[in-house]
Amino acid sequence: QKQEWAKLKDEPTKTAEGEHVELVANIGTPDDVEGVLNNGGEGVGLYRTEFLYMGKSQLPTEEEQFEAYKSVLEQMGDKPVVVRTLDIGGDKELDYLDLPHEMNPFLGYRAIRLCLERDDIFRTQLRALLRASVYGNLKIMFPMIATLEEFREAKNMLEEEKVKLAEAGTDVSDEIEVGMMVEIPATAVLARQFAKEVDFFSIGTNDLIQYTMAADRMNERVSYLYQPYNPAILNLINNVIEAAHAEGKWAGMCGEMAGDEIAIPILLGLGLDEFSMSATSILPARTQIKDLSKKELASFKEEILSMGTADEVVAFVKEKTK
Ligand code: PEP
Numbered sequence: 001q002k003q004e005w006a007k008l009k010d011e012p013t014k015t016a017e018g019e020h021v022e023l024v025a026n027i028g029t030p031d032d033v034e035g036v037l038n039n040g041g042e043g044v045g046l047y048r049t050e051f052l053y054m055g056k057s058q059l060p061t062e063e064e065q066f067e068a069y070k071s072v073l074e075q076m077g078d079k080p081v082v083v084r085t086l087d088i089g090g091d092k093e094l095d096y097l098d099l100p101h102e103m104n105p106f107l108g109y110r111a112i113r114l115c116l117e118r119d120d121i122f123r124t125q126l127r128a129l130l131r132a133s134v135y136g137n138l139k140i141m142f143p144m145i146a147t148l149e150e151f152r153e154a155k156n157m158l159e160e161e162k163v164k165l166a167e168a169g170t171d172v173s174d175e176i177e178v179g180m181m182v183e184i185p186a187t188a189v190l191a192r193q194f195a196k197e198v199d200f201f202s203i204g205t206n207d208l209i210q211y212t213m214a215a216d217r218m219n220e221r222v223s224y225l226y227q228p229y230n231p232a233i234l235n236l237i238n239n240v241i242e243a244a245h246a247e248g249k250w251a252g253m254c255g256e257m258a259g260d261e262i263a264i265p266i267l268l269g270l271g272l273d274e275f276s277m278s279a280t281s282i283l284p285a286r287t288q289i290k291d292l293s294k295k296e297l298a299s300f301k302e303e304i305l306s307m308g309t310a311d312e313v314v315a316f317v318k319e320k321t322k
């Protein structure tokens with residue numbers, strides 16, 4: 001099996017009818033890029049930048065960040081690199097920020113909420129990203145967006161830093177796509193409106209599932225409710241993809257679900273454009289997709305979206321893909 005995967009390492013990902021879909025990887029540090037390239041990744045779909053901030057005694061400087069982003073972009077050449085701005089809070093703490101203890105950290109002060117308030121931290125990161133943008137194919141996305149105002153405010157800050165850098169004579173790419181993660185149900189419901197203002201969506205199912213099912217992603221007692229194939233989740237995902245396409249934008253997914261063997265045929269049928277997963281899942285996924293007909297899977301869409309339970313969905317997909 002490993003041999004069959006290896007043959008596809010330098011091939012683009014194609015469905016049975018030859019349509020291209022993008023298989024990209026999730027990374028946490030510049031050192032992870034080697035694994036992405038060795039596993040035939042077509043890009044980076046999620047660079048979790050919080051590792052730059054964790055396990056230290058102070059905030060990373062603009063220079064440190066610039067070097068990390070530049071390294072990832074250079075190693076990836078012209079392949080796309082989606083960098084997610086700081087997603088701290090929730091389960092990820094930073095000792096030196098002295099964040100208040102909260103009853104519900106996953107519903108609290110985290111990610112873009114913190115960045116918009118602590119814009120000193122945020123603007124430093126944005127400047128480092130903008131300066132690094134000339135070294136590759138950079139796309140930027142904001143985590144945990146709940147409202148349009150948040151997206152607009154974050155994007156405004158990015159634009160302001162861009163103007164300042166340009167005035168100072170620093171080169172910045174003018175082709176940076178700016179998107180958002182869809183991991184809060186409100187944004188999946190309102191995807192039509194968001195799609196007019198973003199360049200792309202990346203669906204973060206790890207959080208989208210926990211917020212939609214009201215089931216903590218780390219809590220074993222309620223893990224039976226953490227259901228990626230629940231039709232409620234699939235309908236939200238479909239809404240996001242349809243909204244993106246209606247505005248001529250692309251939709252990807254960077255949660256664990258994107259690399260899941262049962263989910264892949266469903267997502268392909270819903271029209272997902274980009275699948276971002278751990279590097280070691282890329283070749284198995286490419287091998288699986290080469291035998292899947294996107295057209296046929298798309299014809300099951302309405303039936304799957306009308307189902308009532310996750311079990312029904314799983315049984316149906318197994319039957320149709322066996
Ligand atoms: C997600 O929520 O699906 C996601 C990719 O982000 P993280 O796992 O880092 O919260």
Ligand code: MG
Pocket residue numbers: 183204206207
């Ligand atoms: Mg998340």
